[in-house]
Amino acid sequence: MDGMDGAGESAVEKITTPQDKLTSMLAEDMAAVNRLIRQRMASEHAPRIPEVTAHLVEAGGKRLRPLLTLAAARMLGYAGDDHVKLAATVEFIHTATLLHDDVVDESQRRRGRPTANLLWDNKSSVLVGDYLFARSFQLMVETGSLRVLDILANASATIAEGEVLQLTAAQDLATDEAIYLQVIRGKTAALFAAATESGGVIAGGDEGEIKALREYGDALGIAFQIVDDMLDYGGSDVVIGKNTGDDFRERKLTLPLIKAVAKASPEEREFWQRVIEKGDQREGDLSQAMVILQRHDAISACRDDALAWVQRAKSALNNLPVHSLRGILSELADFVVSRVS
């Protein structure tokens, strides 16, 4: 636990969010993670690599996933430094998936721009993403823990499978809550769970502790993504903000819509078929969608689900030793839904 308390106390007055508290309590560990990230991101042979990753990996990122790994390990009294490698691993995997998501998302946004530009970005995003995956792989091998490798290999497969599943499920009104759960486990929860579980494994936790850490990460990740998907429809506000409706415009079937589709009247069903399945969207459709969501209490049903996952995350923590970090992880779970309360 060396070095965590000093930094935490001196900065205590400026602290607002649980994530800020984690960052502060784990300041020395995070500094080591950031050093390692910068060092391993470099490429002797290909200077384009740090160019592409700099804005993603350098300062600015929330670093939530590595904080989870560090917190899990420290909470179980870990005194080594392999948790730093794991934390960097997890951040590299996260960054790599962002780069690969860019290929999908940027391509759509840049539809009107010169193809050469588009291609260049695609190439760099795909290949630099692959490079970060490979670097993360090297880092985890350095920990020498086959169990950690197994956890991260399985998480990688779940992530990729979830992303592919989303390709086919997103615009299909038959997509139900079970499929949605698989998609967001891949998109978000699998890496959260691997982050906390691997931290526990590297710290030599017992089976009960490791299971609790995995369950915490999984439930936190699911709550986090449900809230994110709610916010895309304005969260609890019924006001259309500037980011409202991105998923709607991209015809991405997320939990709010899935809940509304399940309760749809025949006319509403026709509406969803037109705007989501056929992608024939017109002026006023987003407002209309939000009226339908309100009619079926879809957003508040999502909030209930998110709260239930937060409760699961917090219950899992009960199987872990009492520790200041445990308290903050519990606050973090509450904080996740506070964005829509």
Add this chain to the structure above:
Amino acid sequence: MDGMDGAGESAVEKITTPQDKLTSMLAEDMAAVNRLIRQRMASEHAPRIPEVTAHLVEAGGKRLRPLLTLAAARMLGYAGDDHVKLAATVEFIHTATLLHDDVVDESQRRRGRPTANLLWDNKSSVLVGDYLFARSFQLMVETGSLRVLDILANASATIAEGEVLQLTAAQDLATDEAIYLQVIRGKTAALFAAATESGGVIAGGDEGEIKALREYGDALGIAFQIVDDMLDYGGSDVVIGKNTGDDFRERKLTLPLIKAVAKASPEEREFWQRVIEKGDQREGDLSQAMVILQRHDAISACRDDALAWVQRAKSALNNLPVHSLRGILSELADFVVSRVS
């Protein structure tokens, strides 16, 4: 070595290439590899995955890399079955890199086609490639060998780094033979070397044998890629065939051009700057390029280099036990350059 000889002898009359001989001698092992590939390629949740990979991974591929892994392990008397997992791993990595290369190459070829189509392919190629990487990662973890994991992690990093390097080096006349070597190590030789070396490690070979296998794979891969790049300019023929000039048109600076650029007169240099750096290509430029290559004996200098690498590959084999498979690996090295002799 169970099961290898029977299949080999019955098919001996139809056998022509060293690769056919390997396929025949390792028929039972390869059948197990193919079963494992089909099994692990499947995805319970995302049926799009086998759709995308089927044409790449199913029958039809040359399977050269898995054959190298199997041959390396069997040559050292390996009697277990982890080499089958490694062989499938290597094929998955190869297929994943092909899928990611598609994003780069298909995008260019399909320039005139509807964007939605293009995007769909990009998405699937990127994400299914990631899925295959993750599956390969799971397979190698199952072998329980940290050393094998280390070899494959390093190979993955070299592959990705080489691909990124190629992005920036390809259209730059300052690219020299040293950079070219790094690029093709990433593109081809790193996985060949990892295929043979990991086969040796799983078989419990001694350090000399493992080093010899790595050197063989590396040199074979380099020779293979040099020959491929020569063939793009018609190989030893001075005739323009139907596939001649793809690299030229894509402004990819490969060994033949690098050798010609190094000896270029001022006028030739201007030509190369126009067609490669500026990409201003006109009718007759390919013929002109081939005349310049001939003038400087660039193709025959490439063949000399390829032959030297073949010699290195064969010399490395001398540090391995006498074995029928060793003889075929030696023939395979000769066969690689026979395409341009």
